Amino acid sequence: MNQPIRRLSTLVAVMFVLLLGASTWIQVLGSQDINDRPGNRRTQLESYARERGQILLGGRAIASSSPTDDDLQWQRTYSDPQLYSHVTGWNSFTYGPGGGVEFAADGLLSGRDDRLFYDRLTSTIAGRTPKGASLELTIDPRVQRAADEALGDQRGAVVALDPRTGEILAMVSHPDFDPTPLVSHNTSTEKKAWEELNSDPSRPLVNRAISGNLYPPGSVFKIVTAAAAIEDGQWDENSSIPGPAVLDLPQTEVGLPNSHAGACGPNDMVTLAVAMQDSCNTAFGWLGMELGGDAVRDQAAKFGFGDDLEIPMNVTPSTVPDELSPPQEAQVGIGQYDVRVTPLQVAMVSAAVANDGVVMTPHLVQSVLGQDLSEISETKPEQLSKAMEPETADQLTDMMKLVVEQGTGTQAAVPGVSVAGKTGTAEHATDAPPHAWFTGFAPADNPKVAVAVVVEDGGREGNEAYGGSVAGPISSAVMKAALQ
Template identity: 50%
Template structure:
């Protein structure tokens, strides 16, 4: 009997030991993982009882927590919620956090390691904890200009400062109001999230940083850069420019926009081909360069890797050279921004920004400064170079060519009196019988760039026909944003 009891006691002890070890392991080693999980409602509930720091644009809070008489104590509120939602994201009791509210949560909630002195001071003085303010790089005037100019059209606008990578504007439509998700009424918050998540409009998806589109002729900047970087071409090099081009190995030909002819002689310079956006010239140029050269140049501009701004963005895509399925026909399509090439508006803006910045691609960022409750600087973002996308000489040639696009080419609607604007239009097919997505990207002033911008308008925007072009639809939006930055 004693032997049996001893065995049973040993089994029970082992079970208790296993339970203690597993509980300790979960609570100690997985504590951070569990705390950071957006499904951890207890954490969100606790944070709703904290004076969460504001998110600030040009000295004004666009997200802040205000005292409220309920079980939480504070209500998160968003000023112009729809305008800034692609950046702020949401802070929700049922859905957790996203975008800036997520990546800067430790500072906003006051729990960051860098704020330990503030927490100690609060403990000693008995003062309620308070989060830090997060100041964004956004130019309020440029943000508003982008919003107003895009109007009721679907698409996105991104503007950056070429020399630093600061994001000056980021607009996406359709979008959502984060106030609907910040409500303390969990039933209402759940319903709002369900409606947003199930909507065919995809309002929760930032078209500026998460949606990838065929870049169309804006990708000709990459193809032109690859040609110039090879050393075999300059802006005056003559290219074949037939009315139609049939790549080797296929009987399917490529034509120019609207079936037009690029040149009466069948030839034109690289600069003129970019100026009028000649498809056949760039398709044949892409085949001559090869998919490896195009891939390397696209990657040098940031394709195939995510940007962190600080939230991670969807990487733009150019298929690697060893992918199955590459053929000259596909190289020709890729060279004009079609086939499997896909880019976010942020990526297209960064391509222009690198050209504007003498070929240097800077890391884009949206958080300028973090300040503690005493307004002391806790963290400040320093500009950081990612890589040399092209040489300074190539960047200068591309700039001259892009100026030609706006002065006397497909992008004349981006002209600004007294300002030299460099740009490139794009018209991207994305489905049989569907109006094209239309693009414009560029920078200004060309001789001393202060802002680079990319605009995409889905399915022709308000024009909504197969005749919609980047020059007619997207360029005026870019012009409005550029003017707002330069006049600020």
């Protein structure tokens, strides 16, 4: 065989080996990845050939599938679609599952999850067509509706938790959206809705309760700073600390003022409890510098800051910046500078105080149900971390009760119920009104619900907004519904 023919033969052999290797990888090693791609039309058609599982609240479906006479065989429908839009998400043939539980628990709902092997097997033996699992959620419809109505047409989010179990009782994000057009079997309807929602500057597809750009917490973060101070052992609720009208900051000529005129107490001194009650910036700024950035950051981490959580949707971790200068430590002490949080994380902070210092892992799925609605699995309450000692939580509870009884949070009160809480008014841009916050729990002596509320840009009050006046009444409405 001459040289050119030998080279050509070698090249052809190599090409056959590469072709065999590529086809083997695609069919064996890469098949699962390809099948799982949202745009895989064959996989999508296969998933529409069987009934998708329901999403349930108290046994009532808020997402279900109905048979059709077209090629897709099943049509997804949502009851109260906008009320639960960020909870359910959508399951679009063109764009795939997205947004909420539809995306995060797609394997269960579609029936492809390995946990459903036995359920699929028994269905096949019984001669039934396998279908997806149904999910019973922890959302309380009354609490969800109360949060939705109280937030109204304002942008922001509301989260309510059971502090004892971590169950999410309400999760509302505004603006919301209607997922119905996204699940249409008409591709032009799907495309139009998709383009309109994604081009909307108000970002209705973003679940502000757990993701997005995150928020500066403002003074609701003072709960974390106070916890760090008490856990440090140098201070308690009765400790007297500096609270001048303006706190002098090192390395800068710009001081840190209070949100109200004057000092927080006589002779520029104030107790930690009164500083919390009246949301004294200078006292908590002073504490931030005394404790140092590392101590405050470590305390925040004990509440869950920095954790990668799945509820089952992914939760963007809340953060406290590192390598802080003294002026930045003062700003972090009052929840400003580059502290960023989700409303879920803020609710977890209040829930930890309510639960004797223990943070429970938040979750949205109560149980997974088979085709006959028998229980396949149940989510058990699980401790995420211990944020503080019970004695620290008791002191924080007393201080937070003062906030609602006679401090900045009186508009968050619930008649006949003792409420513990904290207000916040968070600056975030020089040319925009501040965000309004409230977080707290009730009843203070036997907590059953913890709430966090944020209203973007002061809501209807704009530049005149304060956390107590804007977010406080929303929290009150949510607590009332939860305690009925």
